[in-house]
Amino acid sequence: MTNSIASERSPKRSFVATIQAAILLGLVVFGTCLFGIYTRPVDFLATVWPANAVMLGLLLRMPATASRYGWGAATAGFIAADLLTGSPLGKTLILTGANLASIGGAFVVLRMFPREAIRLQTPESVPQLVSAIGFGACMAGLVGSVANPILFSGTALGGWTFWFVTEFANFVAILPVILTARVIPFPRGASAKRLAYLAMPMIALVLTCFASFQIGGPGAVAFPVPALLWAAIVYPRFVTVLLTSVFSFWSLIALSANLFDKMVDVSAEGALISMRLGVSLITLAPLMLASAMAKQKDLIAQLSHLARHDPLSNLLNRRAFGEEALRLARSCARQAQPYSVLMLDIDHFKSINDRFGHATGDQVISIAAARISACLRGNDIIGRVGGEEFAILLPKCRREQALEVAERIRSAFSQAPVKPERQVAIPVTVSVGLASSEDGSATIEALLEEADRALYRAKHLGRNRAEIHGHAPGWKSV
Numbered sequence: 357m358t359n360s361i362a363s364e365r366s367p368k369r370s371f372v373a374t375i376q377a378a379i380l381l382g383l384v385v386f387g388t389c390l391f392g393i394y395t396r397p398v399d400f401l402a403t404v405w406p407a408n409a410v411m412l413g414l415l416l417r418m419p420a421t422a423s424r425y426g427w428g429a430a431t432a433g434f435i436a437a438d439l440l441t442g443s444p445l446g447k448t449l450i451l452t453g454a455n456l457a458s459i460g461g462a463f464v465v466l467r468m469f470p471r472e473a474i475r476l477q478t479p480e481s482v483p484q485l486v487s488a489i490g491f492g493a494c495m496a497g498l499v500g501s502v503a504n505p506i507l508f509s510g511t512a513l514g515g516w517t518f519w520f521v522t523e524f525a526n527f528v529a530i531l532p533v534i535l536t537a538r539v540i541p542f543p544r545g546a547s548a549k550r551l552a553y554l555a556m557p558m559i560a561l562v563l564t565c566f567a568s569f570q571i572g573g574p575g576a577v578a579f580p581v582p583a584l585l586w587a588a589i590v591y592p593r594f595v596t597v598l599l600t601s602v603f604s605f606w607s608l609i610a611l612s613a614n615l616f617d618k619m620v621d622v623s624a625e626g627a628l629i630s631m632r633l634g635v636s637l638i639t640l641a642p643l644m645l646a647s648a649m650a651k652q653k654d655l656i657a658q659l660s661h662l663a664r665h666d667p668l669s670n671l672l673n674r675r676a677f678g679e680e681a682l683r684l685a686r687s688c689a690r691q692a693q694p695y696s697v698l699m700l701d702i703d704h705f706k707s708i709n710d711r712f713g714h715a716t717g718d719q720v721i722s723i724a725a726a727r728i729s730a731c732l733r734g735n736d737i738i739g740r741v742g743g744e745e746f747a748i749l750l751p752k753c754r755r756e757q758a759l760e761v762a763e764r765i766r767s768a769f770s771q772a773p774v775k776p777e778r779q780v781a782i783p784v785t786v787s788v789g790l791a792s793s794e795d796g797s798a799t800i801e802a803l804l805e806e807a808d809r810a811l812y813r814a815k816h817l818g819r820n821r822a823e824i825h826g827h828a829p830g831w832k833s834v
Contacts, residue, residue: 377420382429385411389437395609404608405526407434412459412492412527413534416466416474431456447507454499458523462492476536476593478651482644485535489527496523521629521636528636529604532597532643540592557587561599565606577607577631581638588645596646600639607635666740668718669725677739681749681800684737688751688796696758696792697800698748699807700728700765703785703819705744712779719776720784724769731765747804755792755824762788762822770820785820787811792824 388407395404411430415422434455438448465488466474473481497520504515560583568576580603588596664676672680681697688695702708702724709717721744728746729738741747750758766786773781789811791803806825814823 374420374423374425377418378423378425378429381411381414381418381421381426382433384414385430385433386437389434390441393437393441404529404605405522406530407437408455408459408492408523409527409530410534412462412466413531415459415463417534417537422463427456430459450499450503450507454496454503454519457499458492458496460492461495462488462527465491474535476532476597476643476647476650477654479644479648481647482640485532486640489524489531492527493520493523496520518629521633525604525608525632525636528639529601529608533594533601536594536597538594540595554590557583557590558599560586561603565603569610577634578638581641584639584642585645588642588649591646593646593650596642600642604635604639608632668721669740670722671725671729671746672737672739674739674741677737677741677747677749678800680737680739681747681804684749684751685796685800685803688793691796693752693796694754694792694794695796695803696750696753696755696790697803697807698750698758698762698765699789699804699811700746700748701742701787701811701815702744703787703815708782708784712776712782716776716779716782719779720774720782723774723776724784724786727768727774728765731761731768747807749800753792754794755790758790758792759822759824762790766820766822787814787819788822789814790822790824 385407388410392405392407415426420426431452434452435448438451439445443451466485469484469488472478473484476482476485497516500515500519501512502515504510504518505512508515510518561580564579564583568579571579584596584600584603587599591599664672666673671677685695687693702720705717705720708720721740724744725738725740725746728748732738732748733750735752736748736750738746738748748761750761753761766788769784769786774784775781789807789809791806791810793803810823810825814821817823
């Protein structure tokens, strides 16, 4: 009965969520349309029209909005914004048709690409994005070729060109921000030198934008390019995308306010089209570089992980464990804090390999690593330092506390067998050797040797037990 009620309620909740997403989309479209309308010169298209790019971004980032209800609510938002600001119904329907054609065309193409491309995570992402928004802009241009003679007494070719360039520029300025948006943590604890280094590309961007106004000329619009490329190298992808979009958005608004009068005659339609297209193409360069840098950083991170981690257990390898253990041990020594070291060994592991095969033995290693890690604190470090041998450093941990950890690990194995895939449950036990420095003065090398001797003693005394260095053999019998 309960399952039946749940199954009846689930579609209802899904429908309510779809309607809520549709209403949200409609309201966002309505608000962004109003913004664009107020940048629209009299009897002309808007200089900045964020509604299409924002809607497309929401359709891709929030799949719940991409329903027929979402499209319907967005259509209502387009129509309502135009009608409320005084546009006649005929013009409103034509402009809404152009908007929906542009968004629909770009949406269909972008849905063909993988998620990584949509989020600009690969070097080929930007060409793929350009192909999608280019197709969407072409769809808008087709409507413009029909609408321009009707609405603005212009030519069909002029309508196609202007609507294409305007739509392309708006997509390039806004869409990447929505597709890559995420929270970027502030670099806490960074030195003043590091913060100054991070601030320099942004300062350079502001100065070059200011210089482009003061100096003027046809080349002034390209002044910020080096700063944008610098930002693509220094900043995360989203920050770079945000800065390039701010530059593009600022350029379009400045163009609307006739602030580029020293560079171009914005009253000439050809110059206006050239300026918009030039700004859009300028912003693509840092986007491509940022995507390539993001891919490179991911590859470097993967290689770094492989260099420091054991691929079978995903724990630190012997070298990386030694480096991390030395760092933590020195920290404990400086603060005169205790720390302990555990050496663990899977009992009779060779017989597991001989009986079940090496593939099963590898699974036992992997399961053992996860089971041991689950018994540790967040600041403890663990590494696989041998075939079936693990080492653990417990900072700020005295001998008695370390013994509790050792017993918890040992019990985790002795009370529950290991169950590899497509295999019967295998009884597995571990032996543990423990060594501690109560004031942090002992070196990590010395403690590892002492813990290893304690481990050898635990195995000699029968295995499945924990032994502490410095106590009489067999003092702890399990």
